[in-house]
Amino acid sequence: MSKFRSNGKREMPELNTSSLPDLIFSVLFFFMMVTSMREVELKVQFTTPQGTEIEKLVKKSLVSFIYIGQPTPQWRGKIGTGTRIQLNDKFAEVDAIHDYVAQERESMHEYDKPFMKVSMKIDKNTQMGIVTDVKQALRKAYALNIVYSASAKQKKNQ
Amino acid sequence: MGKSSRKVPGLNQSSTADISFILLIFFLVTTSMDTDTGLTRRLPEWDPNAQEQEVKIKERNIMTVLVNRNNEILCRGEVIDISELKDIAKEFIANPDDKANLPAKEEYEIKGFGTVITTTKHCISLQTDRDTNYDIYFQVQNELSRAYNELRDEWCKQQFGVSYTKLEEDDDRKIYARSGMYPSKISEAEPKQYGK
DSSP states (O other), X not given: XXXXXXXXXXXXXXXXXXXXXXXXXXXXXXXXHHHTSOOOOOOEEOOOOEESSOEEOOOGGXXXXXXXXXXXXXXXHHHOSSOEEEETTEEEOTTHHHHHHHHHHHXXXXXXGGGOEEEXXXXXXXXXXXXXXXXXXXXXXXXOEEEEEOEEOOXXXX | OOOSXXXXXXXXXXXXXXXXXXXXXXXXXXXXXXXXXXXXXEXXXXXXXXXXXXXXXXXXXXXXXXXXTTOOEEETTEEEOHHHHXXXXXXXXXXXXXXXXXXXXXXXXXXXXXXXXXXXXOEEEEEEOTTSBHHHHHHHHHHHHHHXXXXXXXXXXHHTSSOGGGSOTTOHHHHIIIIIISOOOEEEOOOOOOOO
């Protein structure tokens, strides 16, 4: 008879699941890393200006965002086309900035609080009136480190 | 023949943990966290009592940059083009020829470095109108930053023989240039309503 003929009762070995926890953990860690950067749904649209002297913001956890721009098309029917401020996930008025900053600061570690930064993502075509209002509100809320968010422009050769 | 119950040996799984860790590290490295970039500024503290008080600064020490509602730039009373601003600002900040209408130079001690002679009391006051375009305002801020950075760069090259931009962020030499020799003094003044 052939050597390779199998005629015994061979059992299918069970799948070894001892590494499953490791896999799960790695996936978990991965998602933890990725989702620590909160992605908000943007309700305003903006094109930030371009600059040559911009710096990178190193620590993401220290940064809170304020978005200023025109509402996106699906929101225009409801609230018009005027320039609006977005905090977290919703439209807000300048008065709400104080609470927003306080809330953001509350969610930080104690030792990080002095280094809190507010990044303002403002559309190019915004008028300075609303920007100065926001800046004044930030001063009152004692959020003094601000960032004018911008994208990089290639330096001109001098 | 072959009647004995043979068992298939279990796969050696001891390396799966390593594999999963490699995967984890791979994702950690390759996931681009879209880092935000921009111009960093510090606002003056809010002091409700100081609303009316005008801070007295000698005229030679202040450079007023006003961007009006027609997006024209007025620097020390003259209309200028954005391309001229950087050089005007550089001359103002450093005052290389000791001019009487530009900021006075004084001795200033940078901790850990020594005494330098620099314009310690200069101030760039940036004013806008409510109808000024944000993009123009940003470009002005950018040009002012560029003036500072170029001065720091020149100073670093002269003192240490290295370019300011090539130094690490926490390098002492960079800190001497940034917060000692040429600290950024851009005042984000209260908004004013000009001509309506």
